Amino acid sequence: MEPEIQIQGLSKTFGKNKANDKALKNISLSIESGEMVALIGPSGSGKSTLLRHLAGLSCGDADSGEVRVLGQPVQCKGRLSADVRKTRARIGYIFQQFNLVGRMKVMTNVLAGALGRVPGWRGCLGLFTAEEKALALKCLNRVGMDAKANQRASCLSGGQQQRVAIARTLTQKAEVILADEPIASLDPESARRVMEILADINNQDGRTVVVTLHQVDYAREFCRRAVALKAGEIVYDGPSENLTPALLASIYGTTSFDVDGEPVKKRKIPKAAKGFALAPAS
Numbered sequence: 001m002e003p004e005i006q007i008q009g010l011s012k013t014f015g016k017n018k019a020n021d022k023a024l025k026n027i028s029l030s031i032e033s034g035e036m037v038a039l040i041g042p043s044g045s046g047k048s049t050l051l052r053h054l055a056g057l058s059c060g061d062a063d064s065g066e067v068r069v070l071g072q073p074v075q076c077k078g079r080l081s082a083d084v085r086k087t088r089a090r091i092g093y094i095f096q097q098f099n100l101v102g103r104m105k106v107m108t109n110v111l112a113g114a115l116g117r118v119p120g121w122r123g124c125l126g127l128f129t130a131e132e133k134a135l136a137l138k139c140l141n142r143v144g145m146d147a148k149a150n151q152r153a154s155c156l157s158g159g160q161q162q163r164v165a166i167a168r169t170l171t172q173k174a175e176v177i178l179a180d181e182p183i184a185s186l187d188p189e190s191a192r193r194v195m196e197i198l199a200d201i202n203n204q205d206g207r208t209v210v211v212t213l214h215q216v217d218y219a220r221e222f223c224r225r226a227v228a229l230k231a232g233e234i235v236y237d238g239p240s241e242n243l244t245p246a247l248l249a250s251i252y253g254t255t256s257f258d259v260d261g262e263p264v265k266k267r268k269i270p271k272a273a274k275g276f277a278l279a280p281a282s
């Protein structure tokens, strides 16, 4: 059977300098149905760019290879497939900044997940059936947000908004979930809750989940497999439990990690100039 996600020779250049501006360099990767994979790597290594290419939100270089998701072509040689909208409707995308409409009710935001299945005129008028509303409420209940269904999305905390965004992908009935730094702007408790929900969707529903993470500890705890990028290349692909300190140091260029397992670059301590003393820290 074909892997759920298949990338063959994907390259992406943002600037004109082919040699220096490559964000992705000939990436090949296969992800099987039901896997939960962490995409890790230093800032600027290409994690978000790769995820965007999987969803067909960005196109690779003209001389680059193919991306297939759910057995369907998403893009090939820098061109989106003619049917990409159909495939996108089966892919749930979770953003770091939630992408909810703040002035609209939580319920309305979640029902937006059903738009791909309802006729355009009904979607435009916001006319959803009782069955569609019941599904949206059930999805909100699953992420513990049903009590907030009638509140404005902007009144919620970041963690709550992210849970609503996940309920939207559940209402969408997404078969693959791509989450781009879903916990990057959340406090530790909310971050854990969001990761637990994603892991539950993976375990209980068998949905394939690919999540970009800065926190290596979360990658180890929630994702059996980790794929590490560095300067647009895959430098590790294997069990996340095998991410040893030495390996992480070679990926991130640091041996320091904060309490959440996020790499911390060592700051250079300035030397006192000759004849001057550094002011004591206040």
Ligand SMILES: Nc1ncnc2c1ncn2[C@@H]1O[C@H](COP(=O)(O)OP(=O)(O)OP(=O)(O)O)[C@@H](O)[C@H]1O
Pocket: 014, 015, 023, 041, 042, 043, 044, 045, 046, 047, 048, 049, 050
């Ligand atoms: N729209 C864009 N235009 C120009 N360069 C871009 C664009 N998007 C990304 N890049 C560049 O591509 C490279 C990879 O960026 P990307 O955002 O994918 O990295 P990342 O690993 O997700 O980083 P972070 O963890 O900080 O989000 C970076 O050098 C970035 O500056």
